[in-house]
Amino acid sequence: MTRDPETAARLKALRADLQPELVKLERRALLRSGLSLGALTLLTGCDLSTGSNGNAADRVLWAMSKFNDRVQGWLFDPTKLAPTYPAAMIDTPFRFNAYYPPDNIPEVEGADWKLEVTGLVADKSPWTLEKLRALPQESQITRHVCIEGWSQIGQWSGVPLKVFLERIGADLTAKYVGFKCADRYYGSLDMPSALHPQTVLALDFAGKELSPEYGYPLRVRVPTKLGFKSPKYIASVFVTNDYPGGYWEDQGYNWFSGI
Numbered sequence: 001m002t003r004d005p006e007t008a009a010r011l012k013a014l015r016a017d018l019q020p021e022l023v024k025l026e027r028r029a030l031l032r033s034g035l036s037l038g039a040l041t042l043l044t045g046c047d048l049s050t051g052s053n054g055n056a057a058d059r060v061l062w063a064m065s066k067f068n069d070r071v072q073g074w075l076f077d078p079t080k081l082a083p084t085y086p087a088a089m090i091d092t093p094f095r096f097n098a099y100y101p102p103d104n105i106p107e108v109e110g111a112d113w114k115l116e117v118t119g120l121v122a123d124k125s126p127w128t129l130e131k132l133r134a135l136p137q138e139s140q141i142t143r144h145v146c147i148e149g150w151s152q153i154g155q156w157s158g159v160p161l162k163v164f165l166e167r168i169g170a171d172l173t174a175k176y177v178g179f180k181c182a183d184r185y186y187g188s189l190d191m192p193s194a195l196h197p198q199t200v201l202a203l204d205f206a207g208k209e210l211s212p213e214y215g216y217p218l219r220v221r222v223p224t225k226l227g228f229k230s231p232k233y234i235a236s237v238f239v240t241n242d243y244p245g246g247y248w249e250d251q252g253y254n255w256f257s258g259i
Contacts, residue, residue, distance in 0.1 A: 082224050110216070114126035115236070138158065165177070178239075196224055200221050215232030224259065
């Protein structure tokens with residue numbers, strides 16, 4: 001969208017002023033309920049767990065979260081890159097993170113694995129690992145930022161999601177790209193974030209094929225968002241205009257979750 005210089009300058013100033021506060025809001029989310037401290041301030045005196053007040057509180061909080069999504073989407077700059085780092089700064093060992101312990105990591109046979117493609121795409125043919133590796137590859141050393149308050153720097157390599165979406169003839173004007181995973185996790189991205197040059201379908205970690213703890217055989221890596229927006233063990237990709245939600249988002253976490 002074309003803006004006159006004055007409007008563009010105002011937008012840039014607003015983005016600079018609000019982005020740090022939006023990041024703080026995300027990181028200060030209460031993990032069990034997904035409530036921001038600002039929302040709790042507005043709801044002082046409400047019973048958040050039972051009764052009509054609790055239901056009203058839920059409606060207010062969901063409305064605030066949706067508003068937050070819209071603001072972050074408006075502020076998102078699809079040309080701005082997340083910071084990258086030299087190899088010397090890579091953290092080893094890199095931390096395993098999931099909603100379950102390592103003993104529950106899914107076992108996926110790469111030889112039999114196929115990536116399902118559905119939704120608003122021209123070519124719904126499944127993809128093998130061999131076909132994915134034949135596409136252009138991108139490597140990045142970026143920081144994984146977890147909503148729990150920790151972060152680590154790692155190296156991921158794979159197919160830019162934009163390249164993949166173009167190859168399957170996805171409707172790039174659609175609103176969402178969603179993912180279903182072998183560990184029963186699921187997630188989704190707004191289309192501008194999916195098309196960001198650093199968003200990749202990662203096949204390798206630290207220069208080697210993904211190991212099971214890091215998402216074998218395929219994971220999404222989105223360095224412009226909090227870590228839970230980078231699902232592992234991808235089994236299906238779909239493009240849609242219907243809001244697909246996500247595992248944590250459906251429990252109260254903010255959906256856009258940019259950093």
